[in-house]
Amino acid sequence: MLGGMTPVSWKTRELTVGQVAERSGVATSALRFYEKNGLIHSTRTSGNQRRYHRDTLRRVAFIRASQRVGITLEKIRGALELLPENRTPTPSDWQRLSECWREDLNARIRELEELRDDLTDCIGCGCLSLSACALANPHDVAAEQGPGPARHLTGDGCCP
Amino acid sequence: MLGGMTPVSWKTRELTVGQVAERSGVATSALRFYEKNGLIHSTRTSGNQRRYHRDTLRRVAFIRASQRVGITLEKIRGALELLPENRTPTPSDWQRLSECWREDLNARIRELEELRDDLTDCIGCGCLSLSACALANPHDVAAEQGPGPARHLTGDGCCP
DNA sequence: ACTTGACTTCAACTTAACTTGAAGTACGAG
DNA sequence: CTCGTACTTCAAGTTAAGTTGAAGTCAAGT
Numbered sequence: 521m522l523g524g525m526t527p528v529s530w531k532t533r534e535l536t537v538g539q540v541a542e543r544s545g546v547a548t549s550a551l552r553f554y555e556k557n558g559l560i561h562s563t564r565t566s567g568n569q570r571r572y573h574r575d576t577l578r579r580v581a582f583i584r585a586s587q588r589v590g591i592t593l594e595k596i597r598g599a600l601e602l603l604p605e606n607r608t609p610t611p612s613d614w615q616r617l618s619e620c621w622r623e624d625l626n627a628r629i630r631e632l633e634e635l636r637d638d639l640t641d642c643i644g645c646g647c648l649s650l651s652a653c654a655l656a657n658p659h660d661v662a663a664e665q666g667p668g669p670a671r672h673l674t675g676d677g678c679c680p
Numbered sequence: 681m682l683g684g685m686t687p688v689s690w691k692t693r694e695l696t697v698g699q700v701a702e703r704s705g706v707a708t709s710a711l712r713f714y715e716k717n718g719l720i721h722s723t724r725t726s727g728n729q730r731r732y733h734r735d736t737l738r739r740v741a742f743i744r745a746s747q748r749v750g751i752t753l754e755k756i757r758g759a760l761e762l763l764p765e766n767r768t769p770t771p772s773d774w775q776r777l778s779e780c781w782r783e784d785l786n787a788r789i790r791e792l793e794e795l796r797d798d799l800t801d802c803i804g805c806g807c808l809s810l811s812a813c814a815l816a817n818p819h820d821v822a823a824e825q826g827p828g829p830a831r832h833l834t835g836d837g838c839c840p
Numbered sequence: 841a842c843t844t845g846a847c848t849t850c851a852a853c854t855t856a857a858c859t860t861g862a863a864g865t866a867c868g869a870g
Numbered sequence: 871c872t873c874g875t876a877c878t879t880c881a882a883g884t885t886a887a888g889t890t891g892a893a894g895t896c897a898a899g900t
Contacts, residue, residue, distance in 0.1 A: 538846060548847090549889055557887095567896050569847055589795055590750065593887070625796040629789055635748065636785040698876060708877090709859055717857095727866045729877055753857070841900100848895065859884070866877065 534563070534571035544580040551580070559583055559597050575608055582617065589625060694723070694731035704740040711740070719743055719757050735768055742774075746781060750788070 541548045554560045555570070560579050562570040579600060586596045599617055603609045701708045714720045715730070720739050722730040739760060746756045759777055763769045 536847075547889075550887080552849095553888060565896090567847085568849095569896070585795070587887090589792060622796055625792055629792045629796070632785055632789045632792070635745070636782055636789070696877075707859075710857080712879095713858060725866085727877085728879095729866065747857090843899090845898095846896080848893100850892090851890100852892105853890070854888085856886090857884100860882085862880090862882105864878075867875090869873090869875105870871100 534573060535576065537562075537570045537572070540572050540576055540580065543577055544584070546580055546584065554580070554583065554593075557593060557597060559593065559600060573608075578609075578614070579603075582614075586621060589621075589628065591621070591624065694733060695736065697722075697730045697732070700732050700736055700740065703737055704744070706740055706744065714740070714743065714753075717753060717757060719753065719760060733768075738769075738774070739763075742777065751781070751784065 535543075537548045537551050540546070540551055544551075551560065552570075555562060560572065560576050560583075562572050562576075565571055582600070583593070583596055586599075587593070599620060602617060602620075603613055695703075697708045697711050700706070700711055704711075711720065712730075715722060720732065720736050720743075722732050722736075725731060742760070743753070743756055746759070747753070759780060762777060763773055
């Protein structure tokens, strides 16, 4: 922004693993782990050192944000595969991903709310019906109690 | 209650590990694991087999319900220690626990909602500001961006 | 040229929450 | 009493998501 003799090159320079680590707050070991598992990619220098495109910062931010809401790396990797390989992702590429996550988040929020309400109804009220209630039997193994609706499905959203 | 020759005993009978497993939908190996880790307790027969009090069904239900919302066994064990050792827990004993979890659930719900909204604002809008936003920097490692408020604290609730 | 710190790989270790398997013992029906 | 199933312990294996350490290489300042 402030042109002049200040090193402009850093704006487009590729990043070392240490720089990505510092800027993303993720350990270098984790970044190598992500790369080994196909969540991020790098080129190599002549001396075999990793160089990351600046897009990687966004990918890493996306990874951590997704992890924080309990999504596994496996699923995140699947989602990131929706990004184009051969060009820098556009806003709408990212938007597609985040909408996909939004669904997942909404589902998780709904589930937690249901659980909270069930807990209140079924332990909180003192009726002691816990072992018969939906909260305690999400897998529908109600022993002698007969079948019930399959609730609290932990279905995955739209993404792979 | 209904005296007579029908086997009344099963109402108060202690349960084998297999029976608890069947009724709770939890594998026997998991129950032994819980017991080894102090989440449930048993007495032993003369032949060294476990016998569980019926209260155990409630404990197990509580454990699974809590796990489903992402609480670790460690914390669950801590919470279960709030139950009385020497008498069957009363409704209000359980109520105390569930209220404690309710706080935790509400906190998690709030956090997810914040994340969803951040995600919408910050990736979804296409502004591409992800790497600078609260979602991506819960640990406040914003590189050169300067300090910000510590958000999305994953504090634990009222329970141990 | 030399030193220092950042980088490389690879294997092994970590934690949580279990599961699996082996080898042996108990219980209940017939 | 015998049979079969359910139980016992203990050790080792599993998965996720990394971390740690060893042994060596690269890059940059003086």
